Amino acid sequence: MKNFEYYAPTHVVFGTNAVEKIGELVRAQGCKKVLIHYGGGSAKRSGLLDRVSAALEQAGVAAVQLGGVVPNPRLSLVREGIALCKKEGVDFILAVGGGSVIDSSKAIAYGIANDCDVWEFYAKRQVPQACAPVGAVLTIAAAGSEMSNSSVITNEDGWLKRGLSSELSRCKFAVMDPTLTYTLPAYQTASGASDILMHTMERYFTQVDTLPLTDSIAEGLLRSVMHDVRAALDNPEDYDARAGLMWASSLSHNGLTGCGTDGGDWSCHQLEHELGGKYDIAHGAGLCAVWSSWARTVMPANPARFAKFAVNVMGVEPGADDVETANRGIDAMEAFFASIGMPTRIGQMGIDLSEEDMRELAYKCSFMNTRKIGRFVPLDQQAIYEVYKRARA
Numbered sequence: 063m064k065n066f067e068y069y070a071p072t073h074v075v076f077g078t079n080a081v082e083k084i085g086e087l088v089r090a091q092g093c094k095k096v097l098i099h100y101g102g103g104s105a106k107r108s109g110l111l112d113r114v115s116a117a118l119e120q121a122g123v124a125a126v127q128l129g130g131v132v133p134n135p136r137l138s139l140v141r142e143g144i145a146l147c148k149k150e151g152v153d154f155i156l157a158v159g160g161g162s163v164i165d166s167s168k169a170i171a172y173g174i175a176n177d178c179d180v181w182e183f184y185a186k187r188q189v190p191q192a193c194a195p196v197g198a199v200l201t202i203a204a205a206g207s208e209m210s211n212s213s214v215i216t217n218e219d220g221w222l223k224r225g226l227s228s229e230l231s232r233c234k235f236a237v238m239d240p241t242l243t244y245t246l247p248a249y250q251t252a253s254g255a256s257d258i259l260m261h262t263m264e265r266y267f268t269q270v271d272t273l274p275l276t277d278s279i280a281e282g283l284l285r286s287v288m289h290d291v292r293a294a295l296d297n298p299e300d301y302d303a304r305a306g307l308m309w310a311s312s313l314s315h316n317g318l319t320g321c322g323t324d325g326g327d328w329s330c331h332q333l334e335h336e337l338g339g340k341y342d343i344a345h346g347a348g349l350c351a352v353w354s355s356w357a358r359t360v361m362p363a364n365p366a367r368f369a370k371f372a373v374n375v376m377g378v379e380p381g382a383d384d385v386e387t388a389n390r391g392i393d394a395m396e397a398f399f400a401s402i403g404m405p406t407r408i409g410q411m412g413i414d415l416s417e418e419d420m421r422e423l424a425y426k427c428s429f430m431n432t433r434k435i436g437r438f439v440p441l442d443q444q445a446i447y448e449v450y451k452r453a454r455a
C-alpha cells in the first residue's frame with residue numbers, strides 16, 4: 063500500500079429535519095452576509111428554499127439569493143455570482159442543491175477571495191491562494207461535492223468542462239436529509255447512484271498494492287449502493303435506501319475509498335467531462351456510457367484486479383482463468399447499469415458521434431495532445447479516441 067493523507071473536515075449533519083440546524087450552522091461561521099445559491103427550480107418547488115431563508119432570518123443572518131444553476135454549471139453564472147457577492151458584501155456561500163450548485167458555489171467562493179478571473183484556476187494557469195467559506199444543503203446523492211475538494215465548471219466559450227481540486231474549497235458543513243431526495247426523478251436517482259459507484263471504482267481500479275481494509279470498504283460500498291438504488295427506484299420514499307445513497311455519495315468521494323492507493327485512475331471522468339461539456343448530458347449517465355468500453359480496453363493490463371471486482375462486488379462465478387472472470391464482471395456491471403435505465407453506449411444518449419467529433423473529443427480530452435489520462439493504463443490521444451469509438455454505439 064501507499065502512504066496517504068486523509069482530510070475530511072466537513073461537519074456533517076445527517077437525518078430527517080437536519081435542515082432545522084441550518085440557522086445555527088451558518089451563524090457559527092461568523093459571517094456578515096450569505097449568498098443562498100440554488101438551481102433550476104426543484105428547491106423552490108419543494109419549499110426547501112423558503113425553509114432555509116426562514117431559518118437564516120430567524121438566526122439573524124442577512125442573505126441574498128441567486129438561482130439558475132444548471133447541470134454542468136456555467137462560468138457565466140459563476141461570474142454573475144461573484145459580481146453580486148462583491149456588490150452585496152457576501153462572505154459565505156450556502157449551496158442549496160446538488161453537485162452543480164455546490165460546484166458553482168465553490169467557484170464563486172474562489173472568485174470573491176482572489177483578484178484574478180476565476181477561470182484562470184480551472185484552466186490551470188494559476189493556483190488559488192484562498193477560498194471563501196462554503197456550506198451545503200444537499201438535495202441529490204451523486205457527485206459527492208459536499209465533502210470533496212473538487213468543483214467542475216463549464217466555460218461556454220469553447221464548451222470546456224474543467225475541474226479544480228484544492229483543499230481550500232471543502233465545505234465547512236453539509237446538511238443531509240435523505241427525505242429531500244424523495245422528489246428526484248428516477249433518471250437522476252440512477253445517474254447519481256452511478257456517479258457514486260464510479261467515484262469508488264475509479265479509485266478501486268489501480269495497479270498498486272492496496273490496503274485490504276480499503277478494498278473491503280470499497281467493495282461493501284459498491285454492493286450497498288447497487289442494492290439501495292434498486293430499492294429507491296422501486297420506492298422513491300424508502301428512507302433507508304435514500305439514506306444509504308446519500309451517505310455513500312459523501313464517502314465515495316471524500317477520499318475514504320482510496321486510502322493507501324495511488325489516487326485512482328479517473329479516465330472515465332475525463333472522458334465524460336468532454337462529453338458533458340459539449341453535449342450537456344447528466345454526468346453519471348455519461349460515465350456509464352463509457353465505462354465498459356474503458357474497462358474492456360484496459361482489463362488485459364491486470365485481469366486479476368478485474369476478477370477480484372467480479373467476484374467480490376458483482377458476485378459472479380469465477381471462470382476458467384482471471385480473464386474470463388474479469389469479462390464476466392464487466393458484463394455484469396454493464397447489465398446492472400442497463401437495468402437501472404442508464405446508457406452503456408454514447409449513442410444511447412441521442413448522440414451520434416461522427417469521426418470528426420471523436421477526434422475533437424480526444425484532442426480536447428488529451429489537452430490538445432499534451433497529456434495522457436488515467437493510471438491503470440495511461441491513455442494518449444489515440445487511445446482516448448479508440449475508447450470513444452468503442453463506446454460510440
Ligand code: NZQ
Pocket residue numbers: 101102103104105131132133134135159160161162163165201202203204205206207210211212213214242243244245246247250254257315331338345346
Ligand atoms: O436544478 P434543479 O431544479 O434543482 O434540478 C436538479 C438537476 O436538474 C435535479 N435535482 C436536484 N435535487 C433534486 C432535483 N430534482 C428533484 N428533487 C431534488 N431533490 O437534479 C438534476 C441534477 O442536479 P445536479 O446538481 O447537476 O446533479 P449532480 O449532483 O449529479 O451534479 C453533477 C455535476 O457535478 C459534477 C458533474 O460533472 C456535474 O457537473 N461533479 C462534481 C464533482 C465534485 N465537485 O467533486 C465530482 C463529480 O465527479 C462530478 O464531476
Ligand code: ZN
Pocket residue numbers: 205257260261331345
Ligand atoms: Zn463523478
